[in-house]
Amino acid sequence: PxxxxxxxxxxxxxxxxxxxxxxxxxxxxxxxxGDRLAATRVPAARGQVLGRDGAALVADAPVVEVGVQPSRATDVPALAARLAEVVDVDAAALTERITAASPDAFVPVITLRRSDYDPVRDQLQPLPGTVFRESTRPLAPTRDFARALLGTVGAASEEVVEASEGRVLAGDTTGLSGLQREYDAQLAGTPGTSVTLVRAPEPGASEDAEPVGEELHAVPPADGADLQLSLDARVQQAADAALAGAVAAGAAGNGSASLVAVDVPTGDVLAVANTPSSGSNRALTGQYPPGSTFKAVSTLALLGTGLTPQEVVGCPPTATVDGRSFRNFEGGAAGDVPFAVDFAQSCNTAFVSLSGRLDAAALAAAGADVGLGGTWSLGTGAFTGSVPAGGSAVEVAAATIGQGEVLASPVAMAAV
Incomplete structure (x- = not known):
């Protein structure tokens, strides 16, 4: 003492x-x-997420937070249903949150970019109970721009607060997903603290009078550090547009697709796109049979057995291995052609007929030679692939055309 x-x-x-x-x-x-001390948390300036050219991929932009004040809502279920129609939120979950909140609470509904809010403003503003807050948030150029990779920034959720072990407090602005969350400690910096002496109000002072404060002690915040990425903004926007075009043309199957662009000389990842853009980052962590893209790996293994591009390998409509029949896409057949033609036309039956030349570990070894199943230093999580070593003759035949138990992510195959 x-x-x-x-x-x-x-x-x-x-x-x-x-x-x-x-x-x-x-x-x-x-x-x-009658005096009191007030401690205030002083946020640090958040670091920027930079692209390959050093320019910011994410910058502060105006947003509008749409919320509900329960005491102003005349019909909560009807309000929630209407908000669900306008901004695509879960009406039942929103009704539950509004009902459970205190009367004058701000119950968040959705945060919209200003450009997304303006077209629906006239539908939202008249709804009894809706309230609005305007601020800025770190945002990418568009809503879909590498969204699953970059992630989002917003008010700390209970989950984030608990996982931070005291670093993040309720009310802090923090990374909620993607790289923004993974690298939040670097980007967020360290908040400062200001201790203020707040004087007791003078006798007869109005209750609305602002209290007089005097700063007694301050610890300045340490600003966050920038995060350098290899993404190229131009390539990323082209990738997003390509996926959007594929979905619009009905060429994306069930509407779920991913695209990764890699700079061949350096191995830098230039674009990571997903559609839908929300949800998990399937482009990096998805586990899928690679299909015919795996024939590049199979070809590497087959060339190691002495196969040459000029060797004639038949491409019939079907080929059978131990009772299992394999066929070409739409039943196509190129006939007896050089293997180079089989490869160019992605002939399933030619590869299946050659699978007997491969020993048990040949495909796995070829996959490892091009990085499949390896340990990568990508800076974030990625599934690098899995190529089983061995298997039955049917399993090896299926593997040569990227089926069976062979799995890879889009980024893994982009790097092949």
């Missing part, structure tokens, strides 16, 4: 024990009766 604290101890206790004779000045010499 300090000398000031010892002087505050009162020996005149009837029990003969020491007791504390407390006064506000013990806490701070300028603190008087």
């Amino acid at each position: 300090t000398s000031a604290q010892l002087e505050a101890l009162d020996p005149d206790d009837p029990e003969g024990a020491w007791a504390v004779a407390f006064s506000p000045a013990v806490v701070h010499p300028e603190l008087a009766d």
Whole structure:
């Protein structure tokens, strides 16, 4: 204890024990009766996410947070249903949150870019109970721009607060998903603290009068550090547009697709696109049979057996291995042609007929030679592939055309 604290101890206790004779000045010499100390968390400037050319991929942009104040809502289920129609939220979950909130709480519904809010403003503003907050958030150029990779920034959720082990507090702006969350400690920096002496109001002062404060102590925030990526904004926007075009043309099957662009000389990942853009980053972590793209790996293995591009390998409509029939796409057949033609036309039956030349571990070894199943230093999680070593003759035949138990992610095959 300090000398000031010892002087505050009162020996005149009837029990003969020491007791504390407390006064506000013990806490701070300028603190008087009725005064209080207020500690304020001072946020640090968030670091930027930079693209390959050093320009910011994510920058502060205006947003509007749409919310509900329960005390103003006249018909909560109807309000939630209408908001679900306009901004595509879960009406049942929203109704539950509004009902459980205190009357004057701000119940968040959705945060919209200003450009997304303006077209629906006239539908939202008249709804009884809706309230709005305007601010800025770190945003990518478009809503879909590498969204699953970059992630989002917003008010800390309970899950994020718990996982941070005290680093993030309720109300903080923090990374919620993607790289923004994975690298939040680097990007967010360290908040500062300001301790202010708030004087007791003067006698007769209005209850609405602003309290007078005097800063007694301050620890400045340490700003976050930038995060450098290899993404190329131009290539990323082209990848997003290509996927959107494929979906619009009905060429994306069930509407779920991913695209990764890699710079061949350096191995840098230039674009990571997914459609839908929300949800998991399937382009990096998805596990799918690679199909005919795997024939490049099979060809590497077959060339190791002595096969040459000029060797004639038949491409019939079907081929059978141990009773299992394999066929070409749409039943096509090229006839007896050089293997180079089989490869160019992606002939399934030619590869299946050659699978007997491969020993049990040949495909796995060829896959490892091009990085499949290896340990990558990508800077974030990725599934690098799985090529089984061995198997039955049918399993090896299926593997040569990227089927069976062979699995890879889009980024893994982009790097082949």
